[in-house]
Amino acid sequence: MKFTYLGTSASEAVPAVFCECDMCNEARRRGGRDLRTRSCAVINDDLMLDFGPEAYVQSVRFGIHLSKIKSLFITHPHADHFQMNNFALRGGFWGMNLTEDMLTVYGGKEVYEKMQDFIATGREVVTPHFACEKLTAFNPVTAGDYKIIPLRAAHDPSIECFVYLIENLKDGKRVLYLHDTENDIDDSIDFIKGMHCDLVSFDCTCGNTFVQPGQRHMGLKNDILVRDKLIEKGVIDSSTVLICNHICHHVGLYDDLSRIAMAEGFYLSYDGMTFTL
Numbered sequence: 001m002k003f004t005y006l007g008t009s010a011s012e013a014v015p016a017v018f019c020e021c022d023m024c025n026e027a028r029r030r031g032g033r034d035l036r037t038r039s040c041a042v043i044n045d046d047l048m049l050d051f052g053p054e055a056y057v058q059s060v061r062f063g064i065h066l067s068k069i070k071s072l073f074i075t076h077p078h079a080d081h082f083q084m085n086n087f088a089l090r091g092g093f094w095g096m097n098l099t100e101d102m103l104t105v106y107g108g109k110e111v112y113e114k115m116q117d118f119i120a121t122g123r124e125v126v127t128p129h130f131a132c133e134k135l136t137a138f139n140p141v142t143a144g145d146y147k148i149i150p151l152r153a154a155h156d157p158s159i160e161c162f163v164y165l166i167e168n169l170k171d172g173k174r175v176l177y178l179h180d181t182e183n184d185i186d187d188s189i190d191f192i193k194g195m196h197c198d199l200v201s202f203d204c205t206c207g208n209t210f211v212q213p214g215q216r217h218m219g220l221k222n223d224i225l226v227r228d229k230l231i232e233k234g235v236i237d238s239s240t241v242l243i244c245n246h247i248c249h250h251v252g253l254y255d256d257l258s259r260i261a262m263a264e265g266f267y268l269s270y271d272g273m274t275f276t277l
């Protein structure tokens, strides 16, 4: 099972779109791992997690053919995770010889409603090659070669937000994708008790800090709490790859934050980072 980050930033990107702070300008000067686009990941070449504002550019940069993606799981409909403005290009004159005729988009209530509206109105222009499926927390679905468990995220109480456990049924490998969320997800962790994961991607929006409840995200100190809970419940062990991801523009440059995260046993993500599990 191959896991690739296409984008690794929080909502504003790094450097942030309109920002002239010292951190953003140093990121502009250094380039490389200090340039982050909005969060998105791909498993093998057929399952995608989120579709943000840079999904098209990310796909070209990292050699991902979007027409091969069969299943797209949206964590929640915030603008850095869910953008539909390229969806009308999937079919007809604009999207020819699709590898997969249909792309199924999975998500909670608001994602499902937006997709249904799009499919209904899109038919006037081009038959959109999309299907959508509504998920509910703690009810697993099978999509192609994968079993996916949508778990409750503690993020934005006004919309339905999920974190996902993705299991590859072919090789038994599992990924836990914790975006976006606070650390108050004990019910979700209890639900996957004993299900060993090979990789966990943690919300680390706020860098090397502890984020108080109600702030919708985590920092490294919250990640450590979640990690310890996952160990206690038999979800992770010393063989599990742990990664800090969804990084904002206030938390330091790649090398500095990476050193701090590595000392606690976490990799720091960057756009294009790949793991073969």
Ligand SMILES: [Zn+2]
Pocket (backbone or CB within 6 Å): 010, 011, 039, 078, 080, 081, 180, 246
């Ligand atoms: Zn986000």
Ligand SMILES: [Zn+2]
Pocket (backbone or CB within 6 Å): 015, 016, 019, 020, 021, 022, 023, 024, 025, 249
């Ligand atoms: Zn900035």
Ligand SMILES: [Zn+2]
Pocket (backbone or CB within 6 Å): 076, 078, 155, 180
């Ligand atoms: Zn969000």
